[in-house]
Amino acid sequence: MAAGDRTIILWGATGHARVLRDILLPGGWTIAAVFDNRPVAAPWADAPLFIGREGFARWRRDWQGALPGFALAIGSHGFAAGKLALAAWLGDEGLSPLTIVHPSAVVEPSARLGPGAQVLAGAVIGAEARIGAHSIVNTRASIDHDSCLGDAGHLAPGATVCGEVTIGHRAMLGAGCTVLPRLAIGDGALIGAGAVVVRDVAPETRVTGIPARPRP
Numbered sequence: 001m002a003a004g005d006r007t008i009i010l011w012g013a014t015g016h017a018r019v020l021r022d023i024l025l026p027g028g029w030t031i032a033a034v035f036d037n038r039p040v041a042a043p044w045a046d047a048p049l050f051i052g053r054e055g056f057a058r059w060r061r062d063w064q065g066a067l068p069g070f071a072l073a074i075g076s077h078g079f080a081a082g083k084l085a086l087a088a089w090l091g092d093e094g095l096s097p098l099t100i101v102h103p104s105a106v107v108e109p110s111a112r113l114g115p116g117a118q119v120l121a122g123a124v125i126g127a128e129a130r131i132g133a134h135s136i137v138n139t140r141a142s143i144d145h146d147s148c149l150g151d152a153g154h155l156a157p158g159a160t161v162c163g164e165v166t167i168g169h170r171a172m173l174g175a176g177c178t179v180l181p182r183l184a185i186g187d188g189a190l191i192g193a194g195a196v197v198v199r200d201v202a203p204e205t206r207v208t209g210i211p212a213r214p215r216p
């Protein structure tokens, strides 16, 4: 994890926030506040919840001291573009994204993680692989040598990406899917859970099944 004063805010206050919290607290991080775009319930007693950018403005007015880092606790494919806009805005507000790696994950030395990337429990990032900004490599997902995942991408739990695969920005690969070597998956594509991808996937296309085929 990045150096700093180990204080962070989370944007997103539901399931993925709980996952990140369980990585951050044992690493010595303090969650200063949690934000969500929707009026959800406060997840924890020790971190105040604020709603939307208006809530952020109120928190920012009252916050004293150095600005904390931020992590986006948002896994939804539908909000992938929104994540990038949110990250840019938080950057403009003076906050820096934290790159988070679970202690049980393997990130090979030659792999590169973009700002705000999150690598969760048991995930494996192979040699020379590239993980884009604000992407999630979820529980036990793997992405092998020389492959790349674009910004705000998401490899869901157990997804297997073979070597030399190129995955565009905002793509989501569903739980347990497999992508064969040297294929290209376009921006915004959605690969269904359990699919086996044997051909390139066009941008903004949804595929499912074995072999994976486009579906409405």
Ligand SMILES: CC(=O)SCCNC(=O)CCNC(=O)[C@H](O)C(C)(C)COP(=O)(O)OP(=O)(O)OC[C@H]1O[C@@H](n2cnc3c(N)ncnc32)[C@H](O)[C@@H]1OP(=O)(O)O
Binding pocket: 075, 138, 156, 157, 173, 174, 175, 190, 191, 192, 193, 194, 195, 207, 208, 209
């Ligand atoms: C920690 C975490 O949990 S991270 C989150 C990980 N999430 C995922 O991996 C989810 C990935 N999403 C999927 O696989 C989804 O099922 C999608 C996107 C493929 C389809 O979602 P929806 O459009 O809502 O499909 P819906 O559930 O209505 O099903 C429509 C049809 O597709 C079938 N179907 C749904 N998903 C799949 C799939 N992965 N593979 C094959 N068929 C599927 C359904 O059985 C149904 O068939 P029917 O019309 O013959 O009854």
